[in-house]
Amino acid sequence: MNTTHFSTLSLSKEMLYTLHGLGFEAMTPVQAQSLPEILKGHDIIAQAKTGSGKTAAFGIGLLHKLDVKQFKIQSLILCPTRELADQVAKELRRLARGTHNIKILTLCGGMPFGPQLGSLRHGAHILVGTPGRVLAHLTKGSLSLEALDTLVLDEADRMLDMGFFEEINNVISHAPSERQTLLFSATYPDEIMELSSSIQKDAITVQTISTESVNRISECFYETEERDRLETLTKILATHNPETTILFCNRKVQTQEVAAHLRDKGIDALAIHGDLEQHQRNDVLVQFSNRSCSVLVATDVAARGLDIKELDMVVNYDLPKDEATYTHRIGRTGRAGESGLAFSIFSQDEKREADFYRNETRVFKSAQTLAKADHFTLKPPNVTLVIEGGKKEKVRPGDVLGALTGEAGIAGKYVGQIDIFDRHAYVAIDRSMIKEAYKQLRKGNIKGRKFDVWVLE
Numbered sequence: 001m002n003t004t005h006f007s008t009l010s011l012s013k014e015m016l017y018t019l020h021g022l023g024f025e026a027m028t029p030v031q032a033q034s035l036p037e038i039l040k041g042h043d044i045i046a047q048a049k050t051g052s053g054k055t056a057a058f059g060i061g062l063l064h065k066l067d068v069k070q071f072k073i074q075s076l077i078l079c080p081t082r083e084l085a086d087q088v089a090k091e092l093r094r095l096a097r098g099t100h101n102i103k104i105l106t107l108c109g110g111m112p113f114g115p116q117l118g119s120l121r122h123g124a125h126i127l128v129g130t131p132g133r134v135l136a137h138l139t140k141g142s143l144s145l146e147a148l149d150t151l152v153l154d155e156a157d158r159m160l161d162m163g164f165f166e167e168i169n170n171v172i173s174h175a176p177s178e179r180q181t182l183l184f185s186a187t188y189p190d191e192i193m194e195l196s197s198s199i200q201k202d203a204i205t206v207q208t209i210s211t212e213s214v215n216r217i218s219e220c221f222y223e224t225e226e227r228d229r230l231e232t233l234t235k236i237l238a239t240h241n242p243e244t245t246i247l248f249c250n251r252k253v254q255t256q257e258v259a260a261h262l263r264d265k266g267i268d269a270l271a272i273h274g275d276l277e278q279h280q281r282n283d284v285l286v287q288f289s290n291r292s293c294s295v296l297v298a299t300d301v302a303a304r305g306l307d308i309k310e311l312d313m314v315v316n317y318d319l320p321k322d323e324a325t326y327t328h329r330i331g332r333t334g335r336a337g338e339s340g341l342a343f344s345i346f347s348q349d350e351k352r353e354a355d356f357y358r359n360e361t362r363v364f365k366s367a368q369t370l371a372k373a374d375h376f377t378l379k380p381p382n383v384t385l386v387i388e389g390g391k392k393e394k395v396r397p398g399d400v401l402g403a404l405t406g407e408a409g410i411a412g413k414y415v416g417q418i419d420i421f422d423r424h425a426y427v428a429i430d431r432s433m434i435k436e437a438y439k440q441l442r443k444g445n446i447k448g449r450k451f452d453v454w455v456l457e
Contacts, residue, residue, distance in 0.1 A: 004027045005026055006019050006024060006027060009036065009039060010039060011039075011060070011064060012064070015060065015064065015098060018095060018096075018097060019095075021098075022094060022095075028052055028056075029052070029208035030046060030052045030053055030057055030206065031053050031056060031057045033046075033206045033208060034182075035057055035061060037204050037206075038057065038058065038060075041180055042180070042202070042204050043180060043182065043183075043200040043202065043203040043204065044182045044183065044203060044204055044206055045183045045196045045200065046182070046183070046184050046206040047184075047185055047186065047188055047205075047206070048184060048186070051331070054154070054184050055087075055088055055091045055154070056091065056095065058077070058152050058154075058182050058184065059088075059091060059092045059095045061150070061182070062075040062126065062150045063092070063096055066125055066126070068100075068102060068125065070125075070147065071103075072123065072125075072144075072146070072147035073125070073126070073143070073144065073145055073147060073148055074126065074147055074148060074149055074150065075125070075126045075127070075149070075150040075152070076126075076127045076128075076129075076134070076145065076148055076150070076171075077092075077128045077152040077154055078129065078130070078131050078151075078153050078154065078159065078168065078171065079128065079154050079155065080154075080158040080159045080164070081301060082106075082109070082111075082130065082281070083281070083285065085106050085108050085128045085130060086108075088154060089105075089106045089128040092128070102125050102126070103122075103124040103125050104124065104125065104126045105119050105120070105127050105129075106127075106128045106129060107128075107137060108133050109132050109133045110278055111133075111278050113136075116133075117142050120142050127143075131164045131167035131171055132164070138171060144174075145176070148175045148176055148179055149176070149178075149179050149180060150179065150180045150182070151172070151179055151180070151181045151182070151199075152182045152184070153168065153184065155184065155185065156183050156184065156195065157186055157187045157188075157189060157191075157192055158186075160189075160191050160195070162301070181199055181201075181203075183195070183196055183199075186328065187324055216334045216338070216340065217330055217331075217334040217340045217341070217342050218339070218340070218342065219330065219342045219344075219361065219363065220343050220344075220364075220365060221343075221344045221345075221346060221354055221357065221364045222236070222343060222345050222367045222370070223346055223347070223351070223354070223364070223365070223366055223367060224346075224347060224366075224367035225347065226347040226349065229317070229345055229347065230261050232367040233258070233262075233315065233317060234262075234265060234373045234376065235370035235371065235372070236315060236343050236345075236370065237267060237378060239370060239373075240313060241378070242294075242312035242341070243380070243381070244288070244291070244296075244310070244312050245294065245295045245296070245312060245314070245315060246295075246296050246313075246314050246333075247269075247295055247296065247297045247298070247315045247317050248298060248299070248300065248315070248316050248317060248318065248320070248329050249298070249299060249317050249318050250300075250318040250320075251318075252273035252275055252299055254318070255271035255297045255299060256271045256297075258297050259297040262297075265376070265377070266379075267376070267377060267378040268293055268295065268379055268380050269293070269295035269296070269297055270287060270288065270293045270296060271284070271296075271297045271298070272296060272298045272299075273299050273301075282424075283386075283456060286384060286419050286426045286456075287456060288308065289308055289417065289419075290382060290384060290416050290417035290419070291381050291382045291416065291428060292380050292382045292383055292428055292456070295378070300320070300325060300328075300329070308332065311332050311333045312333065312341065313341040313342070313343070314329055314330045314332055314340070314341070314342045314343070315342075315344070315345070316345065317345055318345075319344060319346055319350060319354060319357075326344075326357065330342035344357070379431070380431070381430065381431060382429060383428070383431050383434040383455060383456075383457075384426050384427065384455070384456040385426070385429055385434070385437060385438060385441065385453055385456070386424055386426055386453065386455075387424065387426075387427070387446065387451050387452075387453050388451050388452040389423070389424070389449070389451040390421045390422050390424050390425050391421065391423075392422050392423055394447070395446060396420065397418040397420060397425075399447050400418050400425055400427050400446060401415060401418060401427075403444055403445070403446045404427070404437060404441065408436075408441065410436065410437050410440065413430075414429060414430040414432070414433040414437070415427065415428070415430075415437075416429065416430070426456070434455065438455055441453045
């Protein structure tokens with residue numbers, strides 16, 4: 001029998017059935033090494049890169065021992081950003097779909113406090129959140145961790161980089177001392193080991209970086225004049241014509257400026273940074289993930305936790321601050337055995353910083369070697385429709401798909417990704433059919449009800 005198959009673990013029939021339905025067969029290296037120990041109740045400190053399957057590793061473990069009848073917070077996952085918290089909660093809900101009545105809440109900064117208070121009053125089993133907001137609820141008395149038996153710190157190194165050390169310790173001070181603590185980190189700086197020694201007991205170390213498949217990424221650095229940085233960026237996009245690109249800037253204001261410049265050039269681009277309201281962030285992330293946006297211009301913090309599959313290209317509009325940040329940025333492309341492209345732009349004044357990244361595999365060129373990009377435009381294949389009805393109105397993806405392909409008569413091949421939030425639903429439509437889909441949804445109904453519909457632009 002394959003020893004990396006999930007069936008070799010002491011999981012319930014419901015969980016094995018769910019994993020099979022999700023296409024989970026063989027465990028990834030981090031799952032194979034950590035899950036057996038997690039199921040035994042041991043503390044774990046695991047080093048694994050983004051996309052290694054670590055969310056499923058700790059998610060399966062905490063769901064395995066969850067007592068659904070005990071309607072109290074039994075598991076807490078702390079994440080560095082709202083985006084990662086949302087992604088983790090989404091994955092946990094997928095893993096939990098074979099078990100009824102499991103409630104998973106997210107508590108993140110930047111969201112209204114009131115609705116979170118209401119959700120907490122109704123109770124939950126699993127909490128996913130950012131340290132600051134979780135601590136705020138603990139201090140206010142609206143959250144209790146008295147029943148907590150599993151604490152997870154996801155991307156702990158990034159949380160420490162962002163200055164959350166004190167908040168993490170304050171949150172942990174409200175948790176029972178007898179608990180299982182799982183710490184996941186892409187790197188093992190001294191601060192991580194210090195944190196582990198202070199909050200974990202006899203933690204088992206799991207390191208899978210060397211056994212995980214290496215991303216196949218072509219890396220190239222282009223030297224340019226500072227005044228030509230935007231032109232160099234446009235030439236790179238024109239040369240490779242990618243369907244999806246994440247473009248990294250070091251400052252929030254730059255993301256807006258660069259995205260606006262690209263749009264003026266006819267290149268579809270949206271910016272994401274920490275100053276956006278949550279509904280604005282949702283709009284941007286949904287459009288990029290469902291192929292309704294070609295270029296996402298982001299800061300490192302805003303991009304943390306994004307799980308974009310089949311990303312064609314990463315561009316460092318600004319050089320990252322260190323090798324670890326560089327590796328994390330470009331590691332978003334070339335996943336799952338696919339090849340990827342990574343480009344970095346630097347000015348003549350930044351040659352010393354750029355030289356830091358030189359090695360035997362990275363290519364350095366002058367931007368003058370790039371072909372001109374006159375009249376180049378880049379439009380995504382899809383456009384997003386927003387429906388003013390979501391989970392609160394019991395709207396499901398199948399309802400939206402049925403409304404489009406049923407009475408509306410839109411062929412299924414023209415309907416893309418469907419995302420359902422509390423009050424809104426997003427559906428990607430092939431650009432050639434957007435007018436027809438909008439018209440049909442406006443005059444039709446979903447689940448026998450009329451909802452407002454608009455095109456997200």
